[in-house]
Amino acid sequence: MVVTRFAPSPTGYLHIGGLRTALLSYLWARRNGGKFVLRIEDTDKSRNSEAAAEAIVKAFKWVGLEHDGDIVYQSQRDEIYAKYIKQLLDEGKAYKCYMSKDELTELRETQMANKERTRYDGRYRDFEGTPPEGLEPVIRIKAPMTGEIVIDDGIKGRVIFQAEDILDDFIIARGDGSPTYNFVVAIDDALMGINEVIRGDDHLSNTPKQMVVYEALGFELPKFYHVPMIHNASGKKLSKRDGATDVMAYKEMGYLPEALLNFLVRLGWSNGDQEIFSMDEMIELFDPSNINKSASIYNVDKLDWLNGHYIKNSSNEKLAALLKEYGVDVEGHDKKEFLLDALKERAKNMKELAEMVPAILNAPESYDEKAVKKAFKGDAKEVLKAFVSKLESTTELHLPSDFHAAMEALVAEMEIGFGKIGMPLRVALLGAMGGPGMDSVMAVLGKDETIKRINRAVEALS
RNA sequence: GGCCCCAUCAUCUAAUGGUUAGGAUUCAUGGUUUUCAUCCAUGCCAUAGGAGUUCAAAUCUCCUUGGGGUCACCA
Numbered sequence: 001m002v003v004t005r006f007a008p009s010p011t012g013y014l015h016i017g018g019l020r021t022a023l024l025s026y027l028w029a030r031r032n033g034g035k036f037v038l039r040i041e042d043t044d045k046s047r048n049s050e051a052a053a054e055a056i057v058k059a060f061k062w063v064g065l066e067h068d069g070d071i072v073y074q075s076q077r078d079e080i081y082a083k084y085i086k087q088l089l090d091e092g093k094a095y096k097c098y099m100s101k102d103e104l105t106e107l108r109e110t111q112m113a114n115k116e117r118t119r120y121d122g123r124y125r126d127f128e129g130t131p132p133e134g135l136e137p138v139i140r141i142k143a144p145m146t147g148e149i150v151i152d153d154g155i156k157g158r159v160i161f162q163a164e165d166i167l168d169d170f171i172i173a174r175g176d177g178s179p180t181y182n183f184v185v186a187i188d189d190a191l192m193g194i195n196e197v198i199r200g201d202d203h204l205s206n207t208p209k210q211m212v213v214y215e216a217l218g219f220e221l222p223k224f225y226h227v228p229m230i231h232n233a234s235g236k237k238l239s240k241r242d243g244a245t246d247v248m249a250y251k252e253m254g255y256l257p258e259a260l261l262n263f264l265v266r267l268g269w270s271n272g273d274q275e276i277f278s279m280d281e282m283i284e285l286f287d288p289s290n291i292n293k294s295a296s297i298y299n300v301d302k303l304d305w306l307n308g309h310y311i312k313n314s315s316n317e318k319l320a321a322l323l324k325e326y327g328v329d330v331e332g333h334d335k336k337e338f339l340l341d342a343l344k345e346r347a348k349n350m351k352e353l354a355e356m357v358p359a360i361l362n363a364p365e366s367y368d369e370k371a372v373k374k375a376f377k378g379d380a381k382e383v384l385k386a387f388v389s390k391l392e393s394t395t396e397l398h399l400p401s402d403f404h405a406a407m408e409a410l411v412a413e414m415e416i417g418f419g420k421i422g423m424p425l426r427v428a429l430l431g432a433m434g435g436p437g438m439d440s441v442m443a444v445l446g447k448d449e450t451i452k453r454i455n456r457a458v459e460a461l462s
Numbered sequence: 463g464g465c466c467c468c469a470u471c472a473u474c475u476a477a478u479g480g481u482u483a484g485g486a487u488u489c490a491u492g493g494u495u496u497u498c499a500u501c502c503a504u505g506c507c508a509u510a511g512g513a514g515u516u517c518a519a520a521u522c523u524c525c526u527u528g529g530g531g532u533c534a535c536c537a
Contacts, residue, residue, distance in 0.1 A: 422496020434498040
């Protein structure tokens with residue numbers, strides 16, 4: 001069975017890059033009928049892991065990703081790590097190092113001055129004397145100093161490191177006894193049965209260290225997939241400065257989760273010319289082994305386009321329910337179908353959609369000067385008055401097509417162009433140019449409100 | 463700087479060693495419309511550079527250049 005995981009460090013919220021690796025792990029697990037588990041990497045206890053976990057779960061919930069089983073907190077697994085530290089110590093695969101932080105810094109500076117690679121020099125590897133007083137030792141693992149470390153990566157292919165270039169006896173437990181990242185990741189992944197690790201390729205150079213731990217503990221290696229990063233417009237790793245990296249901020253900006261996921265899955269991965277993927281299609285088609293090797297740049301235009309697409313193709317019921325989260329309630333409005341039909345074609349995001357609703361439902365408080373100047377010239381008022389009479393004398397006025405017919409009849413009778421009625425009518429009903437078709441607007445407003453608004457405008461603009 | 467990774471339009475990407483290098487987004491133009499948007503049509507735009515292998519290279523090899531990642535008692 002394929003078991004994947006998402007293992008964020010709790011920095012407070014889920015960001016867009018994290019969501020992508022989570023999505024890919026999720027898809028691959030689902031495609032294989034496997035499991036997708038969530039683990040919070042909170043070995044640094046100074047941070048509030050619960051709030052972070054809640055934020056992540058909240059974001060997961062919003063986009064519709066579900067993890068299997070309980071959330072695993074590394075902060076609650078100290079005994080497990082302690083057990084393995086003891087085991088390695090007993091087996092002579094790890095040892096106590098009494099070097100102080102100052103000494104370490106000094107060593108590093110000397111090495112840098114000599115243009116050598118900075119590394120621990122192994123001075124306590126075979127130490128048998130009396131340890132210095134008053135110093136809590138760190139635990140270091142014995143790492144191979146020669147030979148090749150080969151990662152058979154599912155995306156990058158064979159990646160080969162020389163042990164002497166990158167390894168030293170790295171620290172697996174700090175002076176206070178707490179275990180370090182590369183140690184616990186390997187243990188947790190192994191213990192939780194994770195056999196397919198999909199993560200950012202910034203972890204590629206950590207992998208050899210983790211492999212040392214796997215080897216020392218006799219665990220079986222998972223399959224690694226190191227996914228290229230998402231970069232910002234200037235080609236750098238996506239950071240908090242690049243605008244809204246918090247997934248929940250995308251909700252606030254009016255993005256639909258399906259648009260966001262669709263956007264993310266297409267970053268570095270494709271299926272021929274297909275651009276639109278439902279969740280089911282993603283699950284059916286996604287395979288991490290055909291993810292691109294190169295980083296991709298995050299580009300909002302495509303996301304906006306996708307979002308517009310998904311809004312246009314959403315049902316009115318769904319949009320009405322969603323709109324409530326953006327402070328607009330149209331569920332009780334008897335013309336909500338006409339309203340949403342007209343508006344969803346033109347909204348790029350939910351926030352825009354939410355703003356368009358009151359612009360129609362509320363009568364204009366003022367009339368845009370430029371629009372008035374353009375639309376209210378010549379006999380515009382006479383045309384509007386004639387249109388009012390036309391509406392008053394028409395009994396069946398419900399559908400947009402009914403109102404359209406009324407307009408058509410008027411322009412035919414008066415022998416004028418559509419613009420002669422359309423433009424002043426637009427200003428009268430909405431106060432400005434722009435917006436949906438007049439027939440839809442009138443159908444939403446109804447006959448009485450339409451007439452009322454026209455009369456008011458004619459009066460106000462005299 | 464050491465090590466590792468990467469390189470097709472501005473951006474996301476497609477292309478069993480043989481295609482007029484395809485699609486999408488953006489942009490431009492035209493059409494549709496009472497306006498704006500949508501929608502439709504058309505157009506602009508790419509194999510980083512240099513060697514090599516081959517009848518044939520975006521595709522394989524090497525070098526150069528460029529970009530990125532990583533080098534903690536952070537994760």
